[in-house]
Amino acid sequence: MRPVAVLCGVGSYLPPTAVSNDDLSQRLDTTDEWILTRTGIANRFFASRGTATSDLAVSAAERALKCAEVDGVDAVVLATTTPDRPCPATAPVVAAKLGLSGVAAFDVGAVCTGFLYALSAAAGLIATETAERVLVIGADTYSTIVDPSNRSDAVIFGDGAGAVVLRAGTPGEPGAVGPFDLGSDGDHRDLITIRAGGSEQRLSGAEPRPEDHYFSMSGKKVFQQAIVQMAGSVRGLLRRAGLEIGQVDRMVGHQANQRILTRLADVLGLPEDRNIGNIREVGNTAGASIPIALDDGHRRGLLSTGDQVLLTAFGGGLTWGSALLTWPDLHHTDRIRS
Numbered sequence: 001m002r003p004v005a006v007l008c009g010v011g012s013y014l015p016p017t018a019v020s021n022d023d024l025s026q027r028l029d030t031t032d033e034w035i036l037t038r039t040g041i042a043n044r045f046f047a048s049r050g051t052a053t054s055d056l057a058v059s060a061a062e063r064a065l066k067c068a069e070v071d072g073v074d075a076v077v078l079a080t081t082t083p084d085r086p087c088p089a090t091a092p093v094v095a096a097k098l099g100l101s102g103v104a105a106f107d108v109g110a111v112c113t114g115f116l117y118a119l120s121a122a123a124g125l126i127a128t129e130t131a132e133r134v135l136v137i138g139a140d141t142y143s144t145i146v147d148p149s150n151r152s153d154a155v156i157f158g159d160g161a162g163a164v165v166l167r168a169g170t171p172g173e174p175g176a177v178g179p180f181d182l183g184s185d186g187d188h189r190d191l192i193t194i195r196a197g198g199s200e201q202r203l204s205g206a207e208p209r210p211e212d213h214y215f216s217m218s219g220k221k222v223f224q225q226a227i228v229q230m231a232g233s234v235r236g237l238l239r240r241a242g243l244e245i246g247q248v249d250r251m252v253g254h255q256a257n258q259r260i261l262t263r264l265a266d267v268l269g270l271p272e273d274r275n276i277g278n279i280r281e282v283g284n285t286a287g288a289s290i291p292i293a294l295d296d297g298h299r300r301g302l303l304s305t306g307d308q309v310l311l312t313a314f315g316g317g318l319t320w321g322s323a324l325l326t327w328p329d330l331h332h333t334d335r336i337r338s
């Protein structure tokens with residue numbers, strides 16, 4: 001029988017600088033009331049100078065490895081939109097910093113859906129017996145790419161990292177991951193983008209405008225697309241798994257905006273108390289948001305062994321996806337916040 005991927009560890013890391021809505025309203029034309037009611041976010045964390053995405057990733061990975069009670073893996077898969085450098089990928093750097101030089105290591109670029117794409121790639125490494133244990137990390141430092149003077153974007157995003165350890169196991173055991181549903185629509189790449197810095201801009205011969213170096217998002221259109229695509233993805237996934245929405249115990253969605261998550265649960269017919277996350281405390285941490293929310297749910301005792309957990313995400317590309325996971329019996333660890 002082919003092995004299946006089984007989740008056996010989870011961990012997360014948030015950098016030390018907390019930034020409240022009131023802090024932001026000191027320098028932006030915004031208010032705590034607007035941010036809280038329009039996004040559900042009260043606080044986020046920013047990485048400090050001298051820190052890179054790989055540093056956040058390493059701290060989250062150390063927690064996940066400790067939780068799994070293992071000190072080695074055969075592969076590291078990192079979802080990020082904010083790599084340490086445009087080249088090389090950041091996963092080999094993370095592996096080296098963890099003392100794991102020599103293992104397979106690569107980045108996945110699917111923006112805020114990145115963690116689900118990475119999880120699926122890692123599950124494939126296990127199913128093909130390429131690896132027995134894989135570290136899957138989502139890590140992002142959007143504070144380095146968001147225009148700090150753009151009030152729509154600057155109030156949403158925060159930095160952080162989350163990680164899980166997968167091991168080879170058998171279908172149906174607690175922790176089993178899958179099936180997956182993944183999709184994309186590159187015709188809408190302009191809705192979430194950084195225009196400068198890639199081959200398209202370099203080969204155009206035109207000098208980029210200063211704002212082209214920053215992340216840009218058409219918030220309203222993204223908001224609408226997010227609900228439509230995540231709902232479609234979840235429905236397709238549940239059909240394939242032969243499950244009804246009522247059989248889902250917990251939904252952990254990409255923590256983009258609480259209004260999106262509430263509306264999504266409503267559209268799917270999922271009772272609101274099964275929709276868990278921590279966007280209020282950490283904001284939108286992009287590719288890191290699902291593993292950070294999973295770790296938070298685990299530490300708060302909101303996830304019980306055997307729970308049918310639905311993961312779903314949406315992001316730039318456009319990309320979207322969803323996955324099922326039977327919650328495992330895990331050790332408790334504390335989140336590091338230096």
Ligand code: UT7
Pocket residue numbers: 029030031034035038039112151152153155156218219220222223226255256257260284286314315316
């Ligand atoms: O993680 C990847 C995927 N990302 C997402 O899923 C994010 C999806 N989008 C969103 O979450 C929301 O669109 C935002 C939070 C980005 C914006 O909220 P919105 O309710 O869609 O606001 P809007 O852009 O339609 O703007 C409505 C009004 C505008 O003012 P006028 O033109 O009506 O006078 C904006 O200028 O709100 C204004 N506004 C703000 N006001 C105070 C926009 N941002 C702010 C702000 N504070 N921070």
